Amino acid sequence: MPIPEDVTGEEIDKDVRQELQSLPKGLAEDVAKNLVMVARLIDEDPEGAYGYSKVALRLASRVAAVREAAGFAAYANQKYSEALAEFRAARRMTGNVELWPVMADCERGLGRPEKALDMAGAPEVHKLDKAGQVEMRLVAAGARRDIGQLDAAIVTLQSPELASNSVQPWTARLRYAYADALLAAGREDEAREWFAKAVESDKDGSTDASDRLAELDGVEFVDAFADEEDEGDGEAATAEAVVEEEDDEDDEDDEDVEEDDLKD
Numbered sequence: 001m002p003i004p005e006d007v008t009g010e011e012i013d014k015d016v017r018q019e020l021q022s023l024p025k026g027l028a029e030d031v032a033k034n035l036v037m038v039a040r041l042i043d044e045d046p047e048g049a050y051g052y053s054k055v056a057l058r059l060a061s062r063v064a065a066v067r068e069a070a071g072f073a074a075y076a077n078q079k080y081s082e083a084l085a086e087f088r089a090a091r092r093m094t095g096n097v098e099l100w101p102v103m104a105d106c107e108r109g110l111g112r113p114e115k116a117l118d119m120a121g122a123p124e125v126h127k128l129d130k131a132g133q134v135e136m137r138l139v140a141a142g143a144r145r146d147i148g149q150l151d152a153a154i155v156t157l158q159s160p161e162l163a164s165n166s167v168q169p170w171t172a173r174l175r176y177a178y179a180d181a182l183l184a185a186g187r188e189d190e191a192r193e194w195f196a197k198a199v200e201s202d203k204d205g206s207t208d209a210s211d212r213l214a215e216l217d218g219v220e221f222v223d224a225f226a227d228e229e230d231e232g233d234g235e236a237a238t239a240e241a242v243v244e245e246e247d248d249e250d251d252e253d254d255e256d257v258e259e260d261d262l263k264d
Contacts, residue, residue: 001037001051009033016065023060031060038069046076064093075102080109097124101135108139113146134161134170138177150185157181172202176209183216192216 009032010017016035020028034056041049053066053073060066071086084106087099104119119125120140128136137156144153157178161170179194195216198209 003033007033007036011036019063019065031056035069038073042076049073050077064090080106097127100124101139105139108143113143116143153181167201172198172207176207
């Protein structure tokens with residue numbers, strides 16, 4: 001797959017660059033460039049990212065960072081079985097537990113929420129950092145909802161991190177998940193309160209909390225451009241009607257002239 005000229009491979013994380021030092025220099029550069037493309041495209045063009053991840057995987061399947069990148073690319077494309085296999089491979093290579101929550105979420109994607117809940121109670125969770133533990137809590141709550149345990153999902157999300165006033169990278173998503181669970185349980189007033197709190201903490205727009213809040217408040221957004229297009233279509237239709245009417249009048253005049261000619 002083509003690599004843009006502005007991609008040098010130097011953009012990757014230094015830890016990943018260190019992993020790639022086990023490869024010949026030219027090969028390491030090629031792998032690095034493909035990993036950069038995976039990171040660049042994974043949000044906007046998951047299929048493209050997946051394509052670059054397969055190239056990197058073909059070049060260096062024994063590098064943990066490559067297996068991890070391939071896992072995330074597969075995950076972004078909802079290829080959960082493939083993603084889980086790649087995450088497991090990366091974990092075997094590194095011994096790290098940081099992929100545990102996303103591995104559990106793959107189990108959810110494969111229709112095995114009970115397995116995800118088993119993982120949420122495993123000793124590995126205690127080895128996660130705070131961000132990882134919050135992520136695991138989100139996955140566990142989602143698994144509870146998968147099996148229809150709404151109240152249990154709400155309780156799962158209730159935590160010191162949720163109650164804290166400090167804003168962390170995970171705060172908006174945690175508050176959003178809590179609001180969504182409350183709404184699903186029919187607790188609309190509480191849901192509105194937590195969607196509002198999610199909006200306050202969502203500085204980079206990682207959730208659609210503002211839209212959900214507006215929906216609860218009965219606010220409808222109007223697409224101004226669509227209205228202009230509709231207006232334009234209406235004006236065009238009117239113009240066409242006028243032209244057709246004028247054409248009809250011209251045809252009638254022609255018919256009158258022909259009748260007069262026949263009478264003469």
